Amino acid sequence: MFDFLVDGFSFRRTPAVLSVGEVAKMGPVRVPERNQVSQLMRHFLERFFNHESASADGDAKTLLVQIACAAALPGFAVAMWLDPIYHRPTPPPYGLQVNHHLFFVLYSFVAMGIAMVFEWDMFFPDLLDVQILKTLPVKDRNVFLGRVAAIAVLVGAFLVDSNFMAPVILHITMNPPHPGRFTEGHLAAVLLSGLFSAAGTLALQGTMLALFGERLFRRVSLLLLGLLIALFVIMLLLFPAYSGLLPVMLRPGSVYELGFPPFWFLGIYQCVIEGAGVAPKFVTLAQIGLMATSAAIILTMVTYPIAYMRRVKQVIEGQGKRRSYGGGPMGWMARSFGGVFNEVALRRPLRRAVYWFIAQTQFRVQRYRIYLVLYCGVGLSVVLSTIFSFRVAHGAVVVAVSADGVRAAIAIVGLWTIVGLRIALGSAGNRTGSWVFYALLGRPPVFSSAMELSKAARGWVTLWSSVVTLSAILLLHTISPPELRTLPVSAAQLIVGIGFCVLLTDLFFLKFTRIAFAGERPRDSSGLAFAALIYFTLFPAVIAASVGLQYWVEGGVLHAVIAVGILAAIHGGLQKGHRGFVQEYSDTPALEDGEEEFPIRLGLRY
Numbered sequence: 001m002f003d004f005l006v007d008g009f010s011f012r013r014t015p016a017v018l019s020v021g022e023v024a025k026m027g028p029v030r031v032p033e034r035n036q037v038s039q040l041m042r043h044f045l046e047r048f049f050n051h052e053s054a055s056a057d058g059d060a061k062t063l064l065v066q067i068a069c070a071a072a073l074p075g076f077a078v079a080m081w082l083d084p085i086y087h088r089p090t091p092p093p094y095g096l097q098v099n100h101h102l103f104f105v106l107y108s109f110v111a112m113g114i115a116m117v118f119e120w121d122m123f124f125p126d127l128l129d130v131q132i133l134k135t136l137p138v139k140d141r142n143v144f145l146g147r148v149a150a151i152a153v154l155v156g157a158f159l160v161d162s163n164f165m166a167p168v169i170l171h172i173t174m175n176p177p178h179p180g181r182f183t184e185g186h187l188a189a190v191l192l193s194g195l196f197s198a199a200g201t202l203a204l205q206g207t208m209l210a211l212f213g214e215r216l217f218r219r220v221s222l223l224l225l226g227l228l229i230a231l232f233v234i235m236l237l238l239f240p241a242y243s244g245l246l247p248v249m250l251r252p253g254s255v256y257e258l259g260f261p262p263f264w265f266l267g268i269y270q271c272v273i274e275g276a277g278v279a280p281k282f283v284t285l286a287q288i289g290l291m292a293t294s295a296a297i298i299l300t301m302v303t304y305p306i307a308y309m310r311r312v313k314q315v316i317e318g319q320g321k322r323r324s325y326g327g328g329p330m331g332w333m334a335r336s337f338g339g340v341f342n343e344v345a346l347r348r349p350l351r352r353a354v355y356w357f358i359a360q361t362q363f364r365v366q367r368y369r370i371y372l373v374l375y376c377g378v379g380l381s382v383v384l385s386t387i388f389s390f391r392v393a394h395g396a397v398v399v400a401v402s403a404d405g406v407r408a409a410i411a412i413v414g415l416w417t418i419v420g421l422r423i424a425l426g427s428a429g430n431r432t433g434s435w436v437f438y439a440l441l442g443r444p445p446v447f448s449s450a451m452e453l454s455k456a457a458r459g460w461v462t463l464w465s466s467v468v469t470l471s472a473i474l475l476l477h478t479i480s481p482p483e484l485r486t487l488p489v490s491a492a493q494l495i496v497g498i499g500f501c502v503l504l505t506d507l508f509f510l511k512f513t514r515i516a517f518a519g520e521r522p523r524d525s526s527g528l529a530f531a532a533l534i535y536f537t538l539f540p541a542v543i544a545a546s547v548g549l550q551y552w553v554e555g556g557v558l559h560a561v562i563a564v565g566i567l568a569a570i571h572g573g574l575q576k577g578h579r580g581f582v583q584e585y586s587d588t589p590a591l592e593d594g595e596e597e598f599p600i601r602l603g604l605r606y
Helices: 020-025 036-050 060-081 095-119 127-133 141-163 165-174 181-237 239-243 261-277 280-317 326-346 351-362 364-389 403-425 435-441 447-478 487-508 526-552 555-586 596-600
Strands: 002-006 009-013 386-394 394-399
Touching: 002 526, 036 141, 060 095, 060 141, 060 165, 095 141, 095 181, 095 239, 095 261, 127 280, 141 280, 165 181, 181 239, 181 261, 181 280, 181 364, 239 386, 261 280, 351 364, 351 447, 364 386, 364 403, 364 447, 394 403, 403 447, 403 487, 403 526, 447 487, 447 555, 487 526, 487 555, 526 555
Parallel strands: none
Antiparallel strands: 002 009, 386 394
8 A cells, every 4th residue: 555646635546466464454355245045136137148049159248238228229219309399489289299108108018028028938947947956055945036036127127228218308308397297207107018018928928837837838939929029019110100090099988099008008107297187088098007017917926936836847847758740640741741852852962961951950949949930020010010001080990901011011021031041040059960061071161062052051041931922922912902912913923022032042142151050159240230231221122122023013924024034134143143152162271270261361371
């Protein structure tokens, strides 16, 4: 310890390395006391962001920061966007102000629901928890309390994170007459809305586990996850459509708002900021919101312990013998189709091996199944929000189907499917089977083998994206307006749908040269913003080109023939460019430990 002077003031600084005498003068080291519950709570909190489905690379801290920023920024951005609207000479009308309040309530509801769906599998013990914690001197009651405390901290932290930035500036941008009551109403509404969403999602999971058990719950879990994520996202995407219908929904005698939970908490918002002068409809909605939140919390408290015990028992006992995928009529049909497909499309052994390796990994690895379900849920919400629109007719809300929306949905389905499969096939974290290809073919493989690997991956994506797109065209045909049910329109949809699936697969797999599911963890994320810019630029361009080409192909047979020729020419050019990238990959020497890719591509080795 030594003193020094700065501008007449004395400071004491501790040196970086202390002598034994100085350490002795500091007294005994005080270790913070933590009981088992607090230690387990910290462990489960880390597991929420460091499990296989959330972070395949185990980088939980980076993921946590990204989620926190992504959740907090939308509310803050909208609050900033409202500033010029409320600082005009004349304030916005009352209905528009209520719509703005509804957005913040809706966002809290959706953000908390998505967060709970994202952590769906971590709210109850898994096999790893039971096998490790059961062997330690830890009481079962402490394990249960630790997990409950971790869930409470997660819900509270995410609830605050997704809503804390907007109120900081909202009373300045909206300039309310009573800032205190406005802030109280905003916080009460958004916090209760998010709490109801979180408690309702957890209560749904707990109720299903408590009533039906783990085995039946697992059969419907993935489908339920997809429906929930689609529901939450479509509620947010359709906000501009139904927010304009707010005056109709809030008329006396209307029942639309009773089935839409965000309206309940909008009632709380308006009751607090308006006081005794609030409309009676908002009072009714506020009462429903308070009762619904209380019921969701009580149901969670009742069902969660029962579901927890059933889950632990099922994990210990095991799930018994699983039904073989190869038995029964469905198994016989799958084997027959697989045999025919092998002889027709997969005659080369290497291509056949890679194709079925992708199929087995994609549909049987739990992490990829969850990813596909969540991704499909978001895609479904995007498609539905594009197709459907709302309008008022004779004082009632009518759902309409947009013809241009149906045309755009075909390209959206194909693009969304191909992008999702491209991300999955290029992801890291599942190298348990891909090593055998490197061992047999070398790294990098020769050009002919590398092309076979690439053709298998691209063929798999083209096949499934085409199947999904054709299924979407058939489903959309049942709800399309009469002008879209003619033969020329159907033919145009088929040509454009299949053609875009082939071209988009060529485009997104242009530089794809690795084994599927054997991607390496990126060394930096400097290109993330650029990749996002390319994606958001390409998305509207593809949709516009698809709609325009469909209109053109509907003009006659000659237009259809020319369109097919143009698509085939573009496909040939992309194929040629892909062969060049594969050739370059095969000619590049393999990297040794500690080497970077950039000097090797310049022909330099150090």
